[in-house]
Amino acid sequence: MPRAGLDAATVTRAAAEVVDEVGYAGLTMGLVADRLGVRAPSLYKHVAGQADLSRRIAVLAVTEIGDALRDAMQGEAERQALEAAAHATRRYAREFPGRFAATLHNTATGPEDPLHLAWARVVESHLAILRGYGVGEKDTRHALQMLRSFLDGFSLIEPAGEMHTEDEIDAGFRWLIAFIDRGLRELPGVRRGTRSRTASTSTSTPGSKR
Structure with missing residues (x-):
């Protein structure tokens, strides 16, 4: 089951914070997972992958x-x-x-x-x-x-x-x-x-x- 309170918008916000700190090229699913206190596979319940996450950040x-x-x-x-x-x-x-x-x-x-x-x-x-x-x-x-x-x-x-x-x-x-x-x-x-x-x-x- 997805972690309670975790959704695509929350993941995107966390990823946006990470990418501002490490730069666009440094973004990884692992860093976003660490920011949210979950394991990286949990993110795939909310976003399709890193390319999808990048597009969500752009939006x-x-x-x-x-x-x-x-x-x-x-x-x-x-x-x-x-x-x-x-x-x-x-x-x-x-x-x-x-x-x-x-x-x-x-x-x-x-x-x-x-x-x-x-x-x-x-x-x-x-x-x-x-x-x-x-x-x-x-x-x-x-x-x-x-x-x-x-x-x-x-x-x-x-x-x-x-x-x-x-x-x-x-x-x-x-x-x-x-x-x-x-x-x-x-x-x-x-x-x-x-x-x-x-x-x-x-x-x-x-x-x-x-």
């Missing part, structure tokens, strides 16, 4: 990122929304590096896949940023790819330490936000004459809310 992480974006972007538009999304994504990746990595190693298999549904919420937040700028339909797909490359890509390469000092990392992060903001405003058809207010978020640290 959990993408769901959490979606929640973080929603909360950070509430009431914001244009550059302020872009900054909010950038800081929220970077902050999540720093706080939960293992589960963030899981989002990059798992892909959705179809429209009903929980991972696809979780990503749809994230994409909707990204679309909200573009709508705020007035980006036209023909540019939306490319703009979405650009946002995803920045938001995920920066958080992926930052831990590698190739950007040297914390000040250099923060300066590069602010530069990219300003560059993207300027680029979106220069797209054909985007309304002119709007000017985003100077926001404290452009110089805030990654640990701050914005």
